[in-house]
Amino acid sequence: MTTRYCLHYAPDNASLVIRLALEELGLPYDTLLVDRQAEAQNGAEYRALNPNGLIPVLETPDGPMFETAAILLWLADRHGAMAPPVDSDQRAGFLKWLFFASNTLHADLRMLFYPHKYIGPSLPQQQQLRKVQRKRLHVHLSNLEVAAADKPPWLSAEEPSVLDLYLACQLRWMALYPLGCDRSWMVLKQYPRLHDLCSKLELRKSVQTARIAEGLGATPFTNPTPANPPEGSAT
Ligand SMILES: N[C@@H](CCC(=O)N[C@@H](CS)C(=O)NCC(=O)O)C(=O)O
Secondary structure: OOOOEEEEEOOOOOHHHHHHHHHHHOOOEEEEEOOOOOOHHHOHHHHOOOOOOOOOEEEEOOEEEEOHHHHHHHHHHHHOOOOOOOOOOOHHHHHHHHHHHHHHHHHHHHHHHOHHHHHOOOHHHHHHHHHHHHHHHHHHHHHHHHHHHOOOOOOOOOOOOHHHHHHHHHHHHHHHOOOOOOOOOOOHHHOHHHHHHHHHHHOOHHHHHHHHHHOOOOOOOOOOOOOOOOOOOOO
């Protein structure tokens, strides 16, 4: 029997990466909206699935999973696609950048989006943290751009890897959030190989499906506009 997954999601949240992976893998799934306006991610029901109160959660036959990269790797391994297999000579390169995307890039992005959670309520301090984070993110993207130059099959290749999806979504969020803040610092074309990856992904059916489901606009990665979802809200 084919497993039917259940994705706890909010539009344009990290759950978008998992939706894209499920679509690419052609797996059956249902979605359950996490109402961010009501802070449902902090409610007892949601914390029973993810005690950290973070979106996404994917319900699997092995129990609820959280942490975007863990879910991506699990799906790729379980379904034998979108990542180099364990015995491949490409596995090491793929894993190191996947972990980087999760524990450094995404973690740094969170500080840009939620500075109060890291440095407290002082606005000047939050501004300072954001300034530092923007510089860090530029360095990270420059390093990824260099890694992409070698054209590894798990980065910017014709067939997307779970890492490609994760990076494209993070590039989108960097260019869009936080709404109402200066975002001119992020110009994707400064990173032509990452731009190329985003352009290629935008042609995929998975992206078109997610665009409609989450109201992401015509060019969600190369020229993102704020989400206008049919249900729920991004923040
Ligand atoms: N490390 C987590 C981060 C997930 C994350 O930052 N989720 C955001 C939505 S994009 C969230 O739940 N934000 C709500 C909050 O921080 O209260 C992962 O990789 O899944």
